[in-house]
Amino acid sequence: MTPDRAETPVTAEAGPTEAGSVDELVAQWEDEKPPASGPVTNVATGALVALLGVAGVIGSRSLGVGSASEPAPGTWPLIISIGLVVLGLVLVMRARTAGFGEKFSVDSWRVASGLATMIAFTLLIGEIGFEIPAALLAFFWLKVLGNEGWRSSVIGAVLMPVVFYLIFVTALSTNIPHRF
Amino acid sequence: MDFAPVIDGFGVVLQPENLLYCLIGVTVGMLIGVLPGLGPAATVAILLPITLTVEPVTAIIMLAGIFYGAQYGGTITSVLLRLPGEASSVVTVFDGYAMARQGRAGAALGIAAIGSFVGGTLAIIGLTFFAPLVASFALDFGPPEYTILALLGILLVASVGSGTLVKALIAAAIGLLLATIGRDSFTGSERFTFGILQLSDALDFVPIAMGVFGLGEILYNLEDRNNNTKAPTKVTKVLPSKAELKQSSGAIGRGSVIGFFLGILPGGGAVLSSLAAYAYEKKRSKNPERFGQGAIEGVAAPESANNAAATSSFIPLLTLGIPANATIAVIYGALLIQGVTPGPQLVEDHPDIFWGVVNSMYIGNVFLLIMSIPLIGLFVKILQVRAAILAPITVLITLIGAYTINNSVFDIFLVCLFGAIGYLMKKVGLEPGPLVLAFVLGVLLESSLRRSLILFGGDPTGFLGRPISGTLVAILVAVIAFPLIAKLWKSKSKQKELV
Numbered sequence: 128m129t130p131d132r133a134e135t136p137v138t139a140e141a142g143p144t145e146a147g148s149v150d151e152l153v154a155q156w157e158d159e160k161p162p163a164s165g166p167v168t169n170v171a172t173g174a175l176v177a178l179l180g181v182a183g184v185i186g187s188r189s190l191g192v193g194s195a196s197e198p199a200p201g202t203w204p205l206i207i208s209i210g211l212v213v214l215g216l217v218l219v220m221r222a223r224t225a226g227f228g229e230k231f232s233v234d235s236w237r238v239a240s241g242l243a244t245m246i247a248f249t250l251l252i253g254e255i256g257f258e259i260p261a262a263l264l265a266f267f268w269l270k271v272l273g274n275e276g277w278r279s280s281v282i283g284a285v286l287m288p289v290v291f292y293l294i295f296v297t298a299l300s301t302n303i304p305h306r307f
Numbered sequence: 308m309d310f311a312p313v314i315d316g317f318g319v320v321l322q323p324e325n326l327l328y329c330l331i332g333v334t335v336g337m338l339i340g341v342l343p344g345l346g347p348a349a350t351v352a353i354l355l356p357i358t359l360t361v362e363p364v365t366a367i368i369m370l371a372g373i374f375y376g377a378q379y380g381g382t383i384t385s386v387l388l389r390l391p392g393e394a395s396s397v398v399t400v401f402d403g404y405a406m407a408r409q410g411r412a413g414a415a416l417g418i419a420a421i422g423s424f425v426g427g428t429l430a431i432i433g434l435t436f437f438a439p440l441v442a443s444f445a446l447d448f449g450p451p452e453y454t455i456l457a458l459l460g461i462l463l464v465a466s467v468g469s470g471t472l473v474k475a476l477i478a479a480a481i482g483l484l485l486a487t488i489g490r491d492s493f494t495g496s497e498r499f500t501f502g503i504l505q506l507s508d509a510l511d512f513v514p515i516a517m518g519v520f521g522l523g524e525i526l527y528n529l530e531d532r533n534n535n536t537k538a539p540t541k542v543t544k545v546l547p548s549k550a551e552l553k554q555s556s557g558a559i560g561r562g563s564v565i566g567f568f569l570g571i572l573p574g575g576g577a578v579l580s581s582l583a584a585y586a587y588e589k590k591r592s593k594n595p596e597r598f599g600q601g602a603i604e605g606v607a608a609p610e611s612a613n614n615a616a617a618t619s620s621f622i623p624l625l626t627l628g629i630p631a632n633a634t635i636a637v638i639y640g641a642l643l644i645q646g647v648t649p650g651p652q653l654v655e656d657h658p659d660i661f662w663g664v665v666n667s668m669y670i671g672n673v674f675l676l677i678m679s680i681p682l683i684g685l686f687v688k689i690l691q692v693r694a695a696i697l698a699p700i701t702v703l704i705t706l707i708g709a710y711t712i713n714n715s716v717f718d719i720f721l722v723c724l725f726g727a728i729g730y731l732m733k734k735v736g737l738e739p740g741p742l743v744l745a746f747v748l749g750v751l752l753e754s755s756l757r758r759s760l761i762l763f764g765g766d767p768t769g770f771l772g773r774p775i776s777g778t779l780v781a782i783l784v785a786v787i788a789f790p791l792i793a794k795l796w797k798s799k800s801k802q803k804e805l806v
């Protein structure tokens with residue numbers, strides 16, 4: 128069987144810009160990456176990690192650190208906490224070379240608001256069941272975070288709780304709090 | 308080798324329920340492989356609550372199917388859109404997309420499917436013979452061996468991760484610290500519970516995995532990152548020609564072997580093996596300049612390798628109880644929740660689970676081959692479903708699923724909390740994989756360390772006195788020392804160049 132050579136011309140226009148060689152492709156991926164965070168983030172992360180380690184050391188001591196021959200509940204947490212302090216300080220010292228994450232951007236508000244809807248869902252579910260919070264969450268994610276139109280957002284917000292009701296309440300009979 | 312349990316294992320797989328869950332698993336795997344965004348670790352984590360309602364073997368058959376199915380699906384977007392659906396399909400982009408531009412997308416996808424099938428199947432055969440051997444060897448392992456093995460596992464996963472070593476180790480250390488929360492199993496005293504009742508039974512694995520991998524990834528994807536994909540309309544004729552099959556058969560064989568062995572190593576896994584297989588093919592080729600211009604071996608080798616590796620990475624899990632990568636760590640967690648502790652005894656104590664899961668992979672690979680050749684067009688259509696619609700569905704599945712584990716609102720809070728932590732970790736460049744892996748191994752590591760220390764009367768050199776643990780310590784030292792030596796070597800040769 129010979130393959131049809133003209134079968135998929137559509138794919139050629141898939142990418143926004145065409146890169147030819149592997150090197151160009153890799154370079155293009157680098158360009159498309161979001162802006163990297165800088166050494167300051169690494170210093171802050173390292174300091175936070177070291178602080179967590181210090182808190183761990185204090186906590187472990189109150190549990191009793193024991194000895195090598197008679198380990199106590201605090202022995203292992205103490206070892207890890209000391210490790211965290213050391214690793215945190217190493218990160219602070221090597222902040223320029225330790226590799227960067229991503230800059231927080233204007234878009235980070237989307238993450239914060241997305242998280243807020245989840246927490247609101249969690250707070251409401253025990254009080255009024257999952258259906259209304261699920262509809263509100265779905266609407267917010269579709270309309271605000273997803274830039275969907277009014278019509279599809281409303282349809283999605285109504286359909287999703289219904290489908291989840293059918294799956295989790297009717298079919299699987301889980302104990303998820305529900306109002307209806 | 309006694310083949311009776313192996314054959315009984317087929318009996319387990321062929322039960323209609325298990326066949327159905329295998330099919331669901333590979334289909335979901337293929338779908339998430341196609342969709343950029345959620346990876347296999349996140350998907351397996353999100354679906355953990357569902358697995359609680361079925362038998363352990365059924366659950367693991369499905370979760371394993373998601374893992375290796377994702378390797379198939381990841382190829383499709385690499386070839387058609389130049390967007391790797393999974394990290395393990397990144398190298399496939401080079402030649403796969405070049406082939407698509409030449410109008411050979413069908414052949415590229417076809418050879419990837421065939422290579423994946425061959426790689427996966429060869430690796431299952433390897434697993435069948437190799438795993439019981441490793442398990443019988445490991446039966447003699449005591450606490451000292453497990454201490455070093457767990458440390459080695461964490462270290463290897465940390466050192467092969469995509470970020471820097473110090474950051475990966477920080478993530479691992481946080482995971483280990485989280486694992487100490489709750490009642491101490493030796494003395495019964497409470498540790499770091501801050502008077503919160505729900506924490507006294509230790510932090511549950513499920514909310515951590517669901518949060519860090521699942522919600523963390525969803526939140527991360529909320530920031531716009533050029534993920535707008537334009538789906539191609541159709542792909543037809545997904546069968547490579549005889550010449551192309553002949554040309555790539557060697558690459559498929561070599562890729563499968565490379566994938567199998569790299570997959571066994573903790574931290575190796577599908578990503579590393581696909582890179583290694585591609586690099587090897589390019590190196591041994593008489594005209595390496597063809598690579599990147601649509602060489603079919605450049606698709607066949609990495610795709611065979613990543614599937615072989617996905618399969619063989621079950622070996623350390625099923626025989627030693629050491630997960631080799633993030634997704635396997637979540638599957639490890641799923642087994643623990645089901646009351647099954649993976650380790651050398653698994654093949655003896657639960658032959659139905661061991662052989663049921665192993666043999667399900669044959670069937671799963673057949674399902675995938677069947678689905679990927681005629682149904683590729685359908686999977687391509689799925690790319691047209693907008694991320695904006697999928698996101699709230701995934702969020703709701705995660706939140707509702709989290710509640711159903713223990714019928715507790717507290718668990719949903721934990722998922723949200725760890726979702727935020729997972730997002731922040733990704734932003735500052737800390738990989739979430741080592742955290743979850745270390746959390747999973749934390750309890751084993753602490754209890755074996757404490758037992759060992761009591762055994763050795765507090766003398767840590769005792770680890771060197773036992774042949775197996777001594778050897779493992781030597782490997783551990785080599786793993787730590789090798790990158791440092793390599794770095795020194797590099798800087799020295801640089802200095803020489805400057806002189």
